[in-house]
Amino acid sequence: MKQVRLGRTGLRVGQLGFGGIPIQRISRARAIRLIRTALDAGVTLLDTARGYSDSEEKIGLAIRGRRGLAVIATKSPELDAAGMAKAIELSLKTLRTDHIDLYQIHCLSSWEAFQKAISAGGALKALTRAQREGKVRFIGVTSHSIDVLKKIITKAPRVFDTIQIPFNFVGDESGISLWPTARKAGIGFLGMKPMCGGVLDRPDLALRYVLQFEGIVPIPGMETLRELRENIRLAREARPPDKAEERELLRIRRRMGKWFCRKCNYCQPCPQGIAIHLALGAGTLLKRFNRSCVSGWCRDIMRKATTCTKCGLCETRCPYKLPIRSLLVENIALFRKGLRGMGIAWDQA
Numbered sequence: 001m002k003q004v005r006l007g008r009t010g011l012r013v014g015q016l017g018f019g020g021i022p023i024q025r026i027s028r029a030r031a032i033r034l035i036r037t038a039l040d041a042g043v044t045l046l047d048t049a050r051g052y053s054d055s056e057e058k059i060g061l062a063i064r065g066r067r068g069l070a071v072i073a074t075k076s077p078e079l080d081a082a083g084m085a086k087a088i089e090l091s092l093k094t095l096r097t098d099h100i101d102l103y104q105i106h107c108l109s110s111w112e113a114f115q116k117a118i119s120a121g122g123a124l125k126a127l128t129r130a131q132r133e134g135k136v137r138f139i140g141v142t143s144h145s146i147d148v149l150k151k152i153i154t155k156a157p158r159v160f161d162t163i164q165i166p167f168n169f170v171g172d173e174s175g176i177s178l179w180p181t182a183r184k185a186g187i188g189f190l191g192m193k194p195m196c197g198g199v200l201d202r203p204d205l206a207l208r209y210v211l212q213f214e215g216i217v218p219i220p221g222m223e224t225l226r227e228l229r230e231n232i233r234l235a236r237e238a239r240p241p242d243k244a245e246e247r248e249l250l251r252i253r254r255r256m257g258k259w260f261c262r263k264c265n266y267c268q269p270c271p272q273g274i275a276i277h278l279a280l281g282a283g284t285l286l287k288r289f290n291r292s293c294v295s296g297w298c299r300d301i302m303r304k305a306t307t308c309t310k311c312g313l314c315e316t317r318c319p320y321k322l323p324i325r326s327l328l329v330e331n332i333a334l335f336r337k338g339l340r341g342m343g344i345a346w347d348q349a
């Protein structure tokens with residue numbers, strides 16, 4: 001598989017990375033087999049997070065005896081130094097390693113949050129201390145906001161060694177516009193949601209599209225050996241979409257563009273406190289998270305969405321003109337159906 005240099009980190013990783021969300025849904029034994037097969041095939045960047053329940057733990061078990069093959073990236077949303085220091089220690093313990101290659105601030109949503117992270121008592125303090133102690137090699141950031149990342153890499157290009165943002169053919173305006181600036185600043189680029197969060201019927205085309213961008217490491221979530229082998233095949237083939245595939249991508253983009261939420265959060269704040277970007281992804285919540293998450297925080301998000309008063313404020317702010325009110329209704333129905341299929345009650349306390 002083609003090797004990619006992760007910007008100024010100098011880390012060289014297989015062009016295809018491994019997203020650690022879906023392994024929450026499978027057994028330890030299956031996850032270990034999957035990750036080891038990935039590593040042996042050259043999928044060396046393993047991305048996980050403190051927030052992905054047992055994903056770090058499964059990766060930690062899988063890399064025993066293979067630590068040298070893996071480039072481990074994990075993350076925490078903590079913005080203060082004490083919280084981040086604790087998160088780093090927990091990650092080291094859970095991942096059973098003495099160092100983490102890339103530690104990212106997870107889901108930085110605003111310039112204010114960035115200011116907090118770089119302030120005297122901010123998360124960056126703990127990250128740089130961990131770096132000096134050899135516990136963390138490089139520091140990155142993840143976000144769903146193009147504006148926030150653009151501002152950070154323009155005004156403070158030396159703070160983060162890598163960025164991670166959704167990068168796919170439907171919402172590609174974000175990643176594509178950011179990529180040249182990031183590249184020029186020597187910042188490594190991890191492509192989140194290369195297959196649009198698992199909601200496509202042609203994930204192969206979606207991945208082929210993203211793989212054509214030189215220097216970007218897409219990190220699709222995978223939970224079966226079949227998915228892994230198919231993605232490895234595409235990465236090894238390393239060819240851009242042909243004419244027929246381009247036409248198909250265009251067709252899907254036109255259809256999906258009408259309702260595809262880019263998770264940019266421009267529609268916020270919602271007076272009801274609804275997490276619109278999450279509630280519009282009921283299919284993803286059901287598909288990517290384990291039973292305990294689905295019956296816990298995912299269900300809370302979808303139940304909260306039922307309090308929508310249909311005021312329409314969010315729709316006036318959405319740059320993609322999504323019909324958020326009707327999409328919420330559709331997503332709630334989809335989620336409820338999914339819960340029934342899993343034998344989980346909607347109303348249960």
Ligand code: SF4
Binds near residue numbers: 313325
């Ligand atoms: S329409 Fe619903 S989701 Fe949108 S801002 Fe109003 S209450 Fe919130």
Ligand code: SF4
Binds near residue numbers: 261264267277320
């Ligand atoms: S609904 Fe629109 S504004 Fe809100 S997160 Fe999705 S794409 Fe962005």
